[in-house]
Amino acid sequence: MRGKIAVIGVGMIRFGELFDKSLENMVQEAYLNCLNNVDKGIDPKEIKAAWFGQWSGGFIGQGTQSGQSLASFIGNREIPVTRIENACPTGGDTFRHACLGVASGLYDVVLALGAEKMRDKPSAESLGGAGSGGGAETGSHPAWMIGHGGPSIQAMHATRQMYELGYTMEDFARVAVKNHHNGMFCPYAHYQFEITLERVLSSYVVCWPLHLLDCCPQTDGAAAVIVCRADLAKRYTDNPVYVMASNVGVDHSQLWDRDSFVEQLATVRAAKGAFEMAGIKPGEVDFAEVHDCFTNTELMNIEDIGFVRKGEAARMLKDGEFDLHGRLPINPSGGLKAHGHPIAATGLGQIFEVVTQLREEAGQRQVKLKKGIGLQHNVGGPAFGVSVVNILSRTV
Amino acid sequence: MTQPAPASPLFWRFNPEVYRLIGIKCKDCGHISYPRTKICHECGSLNLEEYKLPKKGTVHTYCVNWTPPPTFEPPITPVIIDLEGGGRYQGLMTETSTPEDVKVGSKVEMVLRKVTTDRGLNVYGYKFRLVEEE
Numbered sequence: 001m002r003g004k005i006a007v008i009g010v011g012m013i014r015f016g017e018l019f020d021k022s023l024e025n026m027v028q029e030a031y032l033n034c035l036n037n038v039d040k041g042i043d044p045k046e047i048k049a050a051w052f053g054q055w056s057g058g059f060i061g062q063g064t065q066s067g068q069s070l071a072s073f074i075g076n077r078e079i080p081v082t083r084i085e086n087a088c089p090t091g092g093d094t095f096r097h098a099c100l101g102v103a104s105g106l107y108d109v110v111l112a113l114g115a116e117k118m119r120d121k122p123s124a125e126s127l128g129g130a131g132s133g134g135g136a137e138t139g140s141h142p143a144w145m146i147g148h149g150g151p152s153i154q155a156m157h158a159t160r161q162m163y164e165l166g167y168t169m170e171d172f173a174r175v176a177v178k179n180h181h182n183g184m185f186c187p188y189a190h191y192q193f194e195i196t197l198e199r200v201l202s203s204y205v206v207c208w209p210l211h212l213l214d215c216c217p218q219t220d221g222a223a224a225v226i227v228c229r230a231d232l233a234k235r236y237t238d239n240p241v242y243v244m245a246s247n248v249g250v251d252h253s254q255l256w257d258r259d260s261f262v263e264q265l266a267t268v269r270a271a272k273g274a275f276e277m278a279g280i281k282p283g284e285v286d287f288a289e290v291h292d293c294f295t296n297t298e299l300m301n302i303e304d305i306g307f308v309r310k311g312e313a314a315r316m317l318k319d320g321e322f323d324l325h326g327r328l329p330i331n332p333s334g335g336l337k338a339h340g341h342p343i344a345a346t347g348l349g350q351i352f353e354v355v356t357q358l359r360e361e362a363g364q365r366q367v368k369l370k371k372g373i374g375l376q377h378n379v380g381g382p383a384f385g386v387s388v389v390n391i392l393s394r395t396v
Numbered sequence: 397m398t399q400p401a402p403a404s405p406l407f408w409r410f411n412p413e414v415y416r417l418i419g420i421k422c423k424d425c426g427h428i429s430y431p432r433t434k435i436c437h438e439c440g441s442l443n444l445e446e447y448k449l450p451k452k453g454t455v456h457t458y459c460v461n462w463t464p465p466p467t468f469e470p471p472i473t474p475v476i477i478d479l480e481g482g483g484r485y486q487g488l489m490t491e492t493s494t495p496e497d498v499k500v501g502s503k504v505e506m507v508l509r510k511v512t513t514d515r516g517l518n519v520y521g522y523k524f525r526l527v528e529e530e
């Protein structure tokens with residue numbers, strides 16, 4: 001894959017509670033922003049295939065979407081369009097499918113677009129819908145998933161991180177403080193305000209040991225990326241970003257089949273494969289957008305990707321190593337925590353951030369580039385058993 | 397909303413598992429899968445035997461959920477249990493006076509309890525209660 005694929009345009013809308021926008025409104029805005037982002041211009045008819053990331057439609061009562069939805073929304077019914085759903089990594093995996101489409105040699109220019117409406121339903125119903133997507137009605141053991149959702153599953157990991165690694169609720173809260181700080185500088189972030197450690201720790205206990213401000217919000221949003229053959233990229237832009245690797249990793253889909261609760265093997269596998277594909281080591285990455293759906297999850301991800309050894313992330317976070325201007329900035333966009341988590345748009349929003357950083361167009365939140373390599377990561381599913389890692393670079 | 401109805405095919409289909417705790421054990425890698433399956437989730441082997449889960453174990457991890465689904469009275473305490481002799485079971489604690497009674501490593505046993513109600517009907521399943529150290 002390395003050397004074959006370039007990103008020539010990225011576009012998104014500000015994530016948030018977008019009661020004034022429908023799924024179609026969001027898709028069209030992200031799509032038009034993406035077309036306009038191709039600096040030498042592109043005729044939409046040059047896009048020869050598209051993948052539509054859409055996770056929740058059927059779960060929260062907005063109708064199951066498919067490829068035809070995206071085709072209609074963008075007024076292009078002459079090309080193949082496929083819907084991708086792969087839990088929280090839906091957006092990152094939608095990007096991967098676009099890359100595979102180009103790498104296959106079938107298409108020169110393709111579109112990856114993800115969009116999610118999560119706020120039209122009241123919070124409990126929206127979260128509950130996500131819970132049923134998480135296994136309660138999907139044929140797994142009927143009693144086991146009762147009472148579960150994202151927060152309780154990650155809280156059970158957090159308990160074990162405290163027990164095995166000596167992590168504390170303060171360690172988790174520091175992730176929220178860092179990511180809210182970064183989000184202040186991102187015009188696309190759902191939350192653009194600072195929070196203090198005290199405020200996180202005095203917020204409502206949603207699911208001990210996690211507080212309300214340890215959890216990412218339910219968010220509406222859309223994001224799009226145009227991918228093309230690397231050798232054609234300069235036709236569209238003077239500033240292409242290249243794809244070094246794109247990989248998915250999986251693990252058991254039921255929590256009780258898994259062994260460790262301080263490590264998510266899906267991430268380990270996605271990252272290991274991606275680094276092999278890219279031919280680089282984790283230490284060569286300048287910055288990363290990782291899946292901080294909960295604060296404890298970010299610490300786990302940093303370790304599972306291989307940036308640091310298991311049990312080291314909390315101390316390094318405290319030392320400022322993952323800050324915007326630290327040794328390895330993590331989540332310069334504000335992460336899911338501040339930037340928001342409109343599931344199928346999340347991963348593509350992270351790709352938007354990685355591309356923006358690699359082009360050095362991120363303004364106040366610009367990180368220092370050394371090798372010019374950035375990484376994007378998602379993990380999710382009923383037992384957090386599916387993960388995606390994409391690695392992008394400034395040079396071919 | 398997110399819970400299967402008591403009369404749903406899901407409960408009928410999984411009756412042996414839910415109430416008689418029938419799972420499988422892999423003769424090749426030793427992994428215990430539950431509900432029963434024809435292919436070992438861990439290694440892909442077809443060399444499996446039926447295995448009745450024990451009712452005793454220890455708490456591997458837990459949390460205290462103050463925002464459970466609407467039919468639950470908060471807080472509830474979801475747990476992952478290391479069963480005696482291997483395998484894990486995911487469930488809820490019951491009969492704790494305070495959630496602070498539950499710790500990693502606490503000894504527990506399964507008891508049949510009402511798990512929730514759905515459209516006026518009771519849903520039964522196993523929950524865990526703390527047992528005294530022997």
Ligand SMILES: [Zn+2]
Binds near residue numbers: 426427
């Ligand atoms: Zn096996």
